[in-house]
Amino acid sequence: MDFDLNEQQEMFTKGVRDFARGEIAPRCAKMDAAGIIDPELLDMVRDHGFFGLCFPETYGGLGLDTVTYGRVVAELARVDAGVAIMVSVHNGVGSFPILQFGSEELRREVLPRMSKGELASFCVTEPGAGSDAASMTTRAERTETGYRLSGEKIWVTNGYHAQFFVVTARLDNEPGHDGISAFLVDRDTPGLMVGAKEDKMGLRSSDAVSLVLENVDVPGARRLGEEGDGFKIAMSALDGGRIGVAYQSVGLAQACLDVGARYAIEREQFGKPIATKQAIQWMLADLATELEQARLLADKAAWLKDQGRSYGREAAMAKLAASEMAGRAADRALQIHGGYGYSKDYDIERYYRDARVLRIYEGTSEIQRLVIARSVLSEYGG
Ligand SMILES: Cc1cc2nc3c(=O)[nH]c(=O)nc-3n(C[C@H](O)[C@H](O)[C@H](O)COP(=O)(O)OP(=O)(O)OC[C@H]3O[C@@H](n4cnc5c(N)ncnc54)[C@H](O)[C@@H]3O)c2cc1C
Incomplete structure (x- = not known):
């Protein structure tokens, strides 16, 4: 059993610690008061590759193992937990569904863009469906070219800046877990409306928004996994x-x-x-x-x-x-x-x-x- 990080992991962790202390720490109080990340810092986070930590190098990422990735998140949270959750949602729930369940074509199209800093988000929670996510009511209907989504999501972390939204929806009104499918929706899709930021108690450098979907047409190629795999x-x-x-x-x-x-x-x-x-x-x-x-x-x-x-x-x-x-x-x-x-x-x-x-x-x-x-x-x- 080895409890030590290897040399590369140590170096990477130290680099992130220095970045967090040098660039994030001086901005924390201001971001906390303003309730938003400093745009200059967001650019720096992008430029330093924090949005491609876990993607394989073939998709433009750094291909970090999970232990090193965890150390990165911890070092960020040691200075600003809001910046940490922004990076963590993007590298985790926001992109994992594409990495793991998207087609190879979709991965090649989207992951390099995400690695460069087009932000990802994860939209499951609804006003009436929190812990009981399987009771979600956002609907998906089949169309000639794919699917049409309508409904409302809340607490979408990163949504204020995100280009990509992983959205779960119920297909054909089929009840239960098996009725749910997952889709990748682009921000500029007609009918997708990003609401105001929540005025949160904490994590104020990170944003969370509501999302309204009104007849949002999603191409079939942007479905993740098979129909019914969403949950x-x-x-x-x-x-x-x-x-x-x-x-x-x-x-x-x-x-x-x-x-x-x-x-x-x-x-x-x-x-x-x-x-x-x-x-x-x-x-x-x-x-x-x-x-x-x-x-x-x-x-x-x-x-x-x-x-x-x-x-x-x-x-x-x-x-x-x-x-x-x-x-x-x-x-x-x-x-x-x-x-x-x-x-x-x-x-x-x-x-x-x-x-x-x-x-x-x-x-x-x-x-x-x-x-x-x-x-x-x-x-x-x-
Ligand atoms: C800052 C922030 C960021 C978020 N980001 C995202 C995001 O990016 N994407 C997203 O989809 N969601 C996000 N969420 C939503 C979050 O995942 C939900 O708030 C959470 O799952 C709880 O759901 P709820 O708030 O509806 O509470 P409820 O489910 O209504 O729960 C209320 C209380 O009842 C308890 N409870 C519920 N069911 C049971 C049970 N079966 N047994 C025992 N106790 C139970 C809960 O533990 C809780 O204490 C975010 C929330 C916050 C606050």
Whole structure:
């Protein structure tokens, strides 16, 4: 068993850390206040190849393994969790359906464009269908040239900037999972309307929008997989996406540890640094221990994916453990800051807000537990 990154992985991770500290960190507070990524930073993220991390080199990407990709997401999240989710949704749920289920022709057409920074998004959630995604009502009808889609999607991360939308819809009003198909829709398709950005509590450098589809004609060649494969495609994209959220949580918790430990050393009360108090030391010890546990779970899930082995259960475990851990990490680090932690002058205030959504998107903690429990019970014949 080898817990070390190889030289190339170390170098890559360090390069991303330097980029995040040098280019992202000075912009975080402004992006948080503005609720949008700095356009200059978006261009830099593009130019540095962050939008082709996981695509094979034949499609213009860097072809990173999942463990290295995870380290990239964690390093970004250590500075700005919003930038991390933007990169993670694009490289994960936004593009995996094309990479895995698109025709070779579609892959050749679209993936090089995505690698260069035409953003991808993933549109499953609807006003009435969240955790119960199979109850979605967006419709698809067959036409002479393909399909016509109508319906509404919400919480589309990256949608404000995206060129590509992976959309799931119910074909022929057929009920249940098997009635759902998946399509790739271009932004400029008539009838596709991108709504306003959500005014979110956290992750404010990342955007999430609603989407209205009114008789949107999609060519048959832009269907992903076979008719009726849409739910399966969305769920397998989410398996990988959950590894990304686990690493995002690890990076954010690392940031909480960074600021919590530094503050504890600097802040003096009762004539000594508060770091000398056992109560504070225990908070840091618990934070560091739980962070390490979560990182190991994320690495295991990523490693399984890289080995071509089944990883859905481990991805759900990593996402559950890491996102819950990040919430506790932010809470402890804020407690260490006392009243100052409640002020926007300190980064922990933003980390605390950013951490909250990790337990909600790409499947809530309750849904992760359902996935894990189903897998556990099946081993016992349940
Ligand atoms: C910032 C942000 C970005 C997002 N980005 C995307 C995106 O890019 N694409 C996309 O498609 N979606 C996206 N989402 C949507 C997200 O995936 C959903 O919010 C999530 O799946 C939960 O759905 P819901 O909000 O409708 O909550 P609901 O499903 O209504 O759940 C409400 C509560 O009930 C619980 N619950 C529901 N069912 C069960 C059950 N069977 N057992 C126990 N508890 C249950 C939930 O865990 C939750 O606590 C995003 C959301 C946010 C906040």
